[in-house]
Amino acid sequence: MQYVYIVTIALHVVTGVYWAGSAITLARAPEIQAERFFSSQMGAAVVAVLTGLLLWHFFHGSNFGPMEQVLAVGALSAVAAAGVQGAFIGSARRKLAGASQGEQASLRTRMAKGQRIAAGLLVLTLVCMAIARFV
Secondary structure, eight states, X not given: OHHHHHHHHHHHHHHHHHHHHHHHHHHHOGGGOGXXXXXXXXXXXXXXXXXXXXXXXXXXXXXXXXXXXXXXXXXXXXXXXXXXXXXXXXXXXXXXXXXXXXXXXXXHHHHHHHHHHHHHHHHHHHHHHHHGGGO
């Protein structure tokens, strides 16, 4: 059973690092074209959330002490980040194909704003995971 924990933790960490790192990078450099990374970010978000739920089941179960409360704040923040990315980047990405040059600039600004908000929420998620065992 130990290998299941190791694989789950590894998947959670790798996808979470990619998701947060790409959001932070795209928030700082909108010229990279966030729409190109949307699918992989959402894939990483799904895997990170699902493996997080699995880790919660393995290690926390029905407990809801201070540690779990901090982790819950982080989990809610991650889900909110995925929602923000879907709302800002997903909707702008669909409109981008038939947009004029001026509209494209506006849509890219919207995508960068979504990445900035999501990056902040994901940093909160990382902080919650880092401090959870110390509360």
